[in-house]
Amino acid sequence: MSKKRKWNDDYVKYGFTCATEKDGTQRPQCILCSTLFSNANLKPSKLDEHFKNKHGGRDAGNNIVTLIAKRARFDQAGTLPTYGFSPxxxxxxxxxxxxxxxxxxxxxxxxxxxxxxxxxxxxxxxxxxxxxxxxxxxxxxxxxxxxxxxxxxxxxxxxxxxxxxxxASPVKISLQVDESTDVSNCCQLLAVVRYVKKKKVEDNFLFCQSLKTTTQAIDVFNKIKEFFARNELHIDSISSICTDGAPAMLDNRSGFAALMRKEIPNLKITAFFIVTLLQQGHCPQI
Structure with missing residues (x-):
């Protein structure tokens, strides 16, 4: 018995939706012509071939936006069950x-x-x-x-x-940042945030991002600035930052602390080592 193929949400770009039989078998169904194929056809090459031969491909104006809009009616209760399928x-x-x-x-x-x-x-x-x-x-x-x-x-x-x-925090936030290495010896920048939510102080892990080239202060600074910009957060919403005691972090001229103070003049900087706490699963204190 051949192994059943699995649906991937990326297949919608070929103009298909997924019809699931009562026994769990997934079969591709064309959004444009309603043709239902066997599970063996549930692979990109077969789907793309039908899309190009029958509907002219993307050149015919069937882009991803229009396909998703047309797909909505197939997900309504009563459409697929009529043919023995269900979303x-x-x-x-x-x-x-x-x-x-x-x-x-x-x-x-x-x-x-x-x-x-x-x-x-x-x-x-x-x-x-x-x-x-x-x-x-x-x-x-x-x-x-x-x-x-x-x-x-x-x-x-x-x-x-x-x-x-x-x-939504009524007060400014605090960050705790540190550099560490993963099991493949790649350098990772860790950030933990503290803020106020419903009159309670909350601690949460904010992000872990790779430092792919160097681990200088400017690299750490750029990663944090990019993260805040990407998530539409104001960099000046940070009131204090806690780091480890490495020179790259605390140097008064070119360290990470100095770069942050150029952006936030009244920023408070303290030093603390957090990797051990993170590895033990404790929530670090900022």
Missing amino acids: TEKSLLRAFYQVAYQIAKLKKPHTIGEELIKPCVLEMAKIVLGKEAEKKLQQVSLSNDVIHNRIIDLSDDILEQVVADIK
């Missing part, structure tokens, strides 16, 4: 994200979802709840790409919430 239920979608969250939290390989978790869940459902429950859970896709995309979605959502909280 992804909210409970199943929530299950996707819960499993992805646990995999990310435990730092496990993304492939563990499809190779271990799903087979175990299906076996347990079949034994305890019966075949109907097994068929239901079969629709939960835990492939490597799905888990990867779900983790990115979760990360983006958390960042949006933290940024929104920072913007």
